[in-house]
Amino acid sequence: MSDKNKVILEEYENKFSYKKSKTNLNIEFNRIAFIFFVFLIISAIYSIQLLHLGSLKIQNETKPLVTKKNYRADIVDRNGNYLVKTVSSIDIGINPAEVINKKKLLINLQLIFPNKNYKEISKKLEKNKYFYFKKKIIADDYEKIMMLGDKSVKSEEKLTRIYPQKNLFSHIIGQIDDENNGISGLEKSFDEKLKQIKEPLQLTVDTDIQFLIREELIKFHSIFRSKGSAVILMNVNNGEIISMVSYPDFDLNKRETVNDVNFINRATKGVYELGSVFKTFTVAAGLEEGLIETDTEFLNLKKKLKCGKNVISEYDKKIPSDLTVEQILIRSGNIGSVRIGQKLEIEKLKLFLEKIGVLKKIDFDIEEVGQPIPFKWGKCKLATVSFGHGITTTPLQLAKGYAIIANGGFEIKPSLIKKTLKDNQNKKRIIKKSVSKKINKILRKIVTTKEGTAEFANIKGYEVGGKTGTAEKAAVGGYTGKAKVNTFVSIFPTSKPKYVMLVLLDEPKTSEDYIYKYKNKNGSYKGTPFNTAGWTSVEVAGKIIQKIGPILATKYIEN
């Protein structure tokens, strides 16, 4: 080995002096740091995943569920009572192509269902076309028929809606077709939602109150022989509809196709000229604009006014020529209302009616909603609209208008669906509080004073206030004269309004035998002297309030 080589080796050994440094410790520390880093990464991924899963769960809760084909949520009233319940049923069908022994099958079927027409079934078997043998089969029969073990017998699970309250909510709930699609009422407007939600759909209506109101309507339907009638009971503060009855109605369990126009939902779909009930809006608009006060006098009011071809006259011939605004509304003066309307002028009255939502189609929970007939404003139109003629709307919109005036002037949206307290907040005032107070006082006087037109609704303990409206039904080229629409819109209690109730009688007739009991004086009266709202709708409203009042006062007490 040469010296040169030796030197190189020694030099190499000297340079490699890692042993003296703390290399080992460094390596170990790095390893721990590395392991710790790996764990940190794993835990970070794990926690991210946990957080992600957590957020996914929340998202899932808010995300609508997937529409199920054979599912439809139940519907309950405000107290959780079933109005509609879905039950699954089984339909049995036969596929003749798969039948091995027709005679044997017919004998077996005859043993299980002896009351069927087997001649017809035999004919169907010959046709070689699939047919339904029995729909909505009971559990025992299903077991027996499946025990036959015949391949041609097919079972199909179907969905059936049961309506334990029969006719009571027919117009509100509506119907579904055989394919689980809503075709009317809430079943139609909430079709998708009903197929998605897990919990029952809760409504604002009360079964007991709905029943009592319907009972009264049926009773007075025979007394006044009306074509139809409707009642809406609504909470003025949040727009919750506690009851909505339209009569005649139909039993949803029968699943009949209803084509008769007389079965329409008069409360929402019926568009009527409602008469003097509109005078409240004219006076409220005047007060809102500051053009009149309740004691503003209108002197030398004529008994007749001519506007174009139309003659406007007073219904009450004894009405004085000098009246204050309050007296005009109490005595339901036509000419006085026209004078207030003229003072307001078209724009201001139109704006007010638009604000309370009586002129345009209402956005509501069911699709069966009427469209108020549009018209051209002019001098004569202003005059007639001021006392509620030549203008149409639906009873629901009229009730809404009265609710806004009664509740202190806050905007509300009538609803059939129960909402949370949060949804009912953020109220927007659209009418001055002072206007509401003044109108409520006058409405009370219409019921309590002898000049007023609604004495029969003065039920003790409820502080009922309201306005009547008697309108002749419009026909081609004018008015029919005999056919009338009698309406009474009541609010109670007037000192702190909670409810608005509208009673509409479509084409009522006078009764010869009905006995009226006076409320503001002693005595009674036999027979209906005039076919006006004061002698028809007001009496119905009074009787309804007497019946439902104790329930409303005690069940819906506010602490």
Next chain:
Amino acid sequence: MKKVVFAIIFSLILATSLVKNSTKEIEDKIFMVNENIRPLKSELGDVLLEYNYLSSPDKLTQYQTQYFEKNLIKIDIMKIKKITEKNNHIIVSDFIEKIKDE
């Protein structure tokens, strides 16, 4: 220092596995309970439907005319009383306060 780091990591792993295990057990229990609730819910729904039908105002009125001789009467709200307790004394007052102008 080394031991502390190891102890922390080990305890973290142990705690995570324990938590995960108990979570899984709870999840299993929740699943079992939910599965047991499902038929009960359906049964409750059917019973409630029967109850709602039998106690519907229509049915109750029918039973009343069928089984009782006396007719149902309207309650006069002015006759309804309110019971309140104040300083260990029971006070009976009118439910609706009489209004002066009436």
